[in-house]
Amino acid sequence: MATTIPLFASFKYADSLTVVGISFCTALVCEAISWILIYRTSSYKSLKYSIDKATKKLETMKTENPSSKLSIKKSKTKKIDRVETSLKESSRDLSLFKFKSGAVVALVLFVVFGLLNSLFEGKVVAKLPFHPITIVKKMSHRGLKGDDPTDCSMAFLYLLCSISIRTNLQKFLGFSPPRGAAGAGGLFPMPDPKTN
């Protein structure tokens, strides 16, 4: 703590800014890893394109005026089935892509969590402006002594950072999965981006 910037030293809970800063850097590292392993590859790009295309085609076909002719209806249904099948296959492939980088990202997150845990174990890094319910308290009071339920541990702050910063960073960079893929059910369910 000798290296603490004097400006922040006056804040009792300056550690919270450290946690947020480290979380932000971690999010950038994770997205860089994802970009290297997935998003820059041409196979991912073509996969994403085919998913977008199939999704739009599906929406167009479903919202068209219903035809009165039975034969045309059957033909249309067959086309819809074909597009849906194609969408499912592409979604499954995308899931496998995600899984590949997910392991690396999970490792990074785990290491960073361990680092923060060693730095701030048993330390109150922030104060909650509300009394947490029991299920939240288990996380927010993790590793802390004392009776004050409004004490906030590093773990809870890190969780909030992970969800808010990483999700929005992915959105901003355009790395979030195509909506069509997220909506379609494949053989393997789409991994939740927030937990990657």
Next chain:
Amino acid sequence: MKEGKSSKSSSQQEQHEQIYHQNSHLGSFNFAKLFDSEASWDKDQLGDVLHWIRQVVGLLCGLLWGAIPLVGGIWLLLFLAISSGIVYGYYALVLKIDEEDFGGHAALLQDGLFASLSLFLLAWILVYSLSSF
């Protein structure tokens, strides 16, 4: 009226496809469209707009709640009501969108909700911790 709208939608769809190929993800967005109740939206674009509205509201409310400061779980519920009200008011009253075309009210209202809640809590806790102690 129905046919006119459909024709316009088809035309804009085609135009959007063309722009999509020529520009990057962010560059293709037209900000004037944000307040045009006649514009047609595809699911991705509307979802993105509602997502970012939620994030901005979450951040602003978090900073405000923390700075005053407001204390107690009731303010968390108030934030949820406010941000949902803003999102609903935007797509239902400003854009005049038929929600059934986009998966219903639930789909539109839940876009970005969890990230927004986390961002709100993060901002609230940080500002409260740093300014009140």
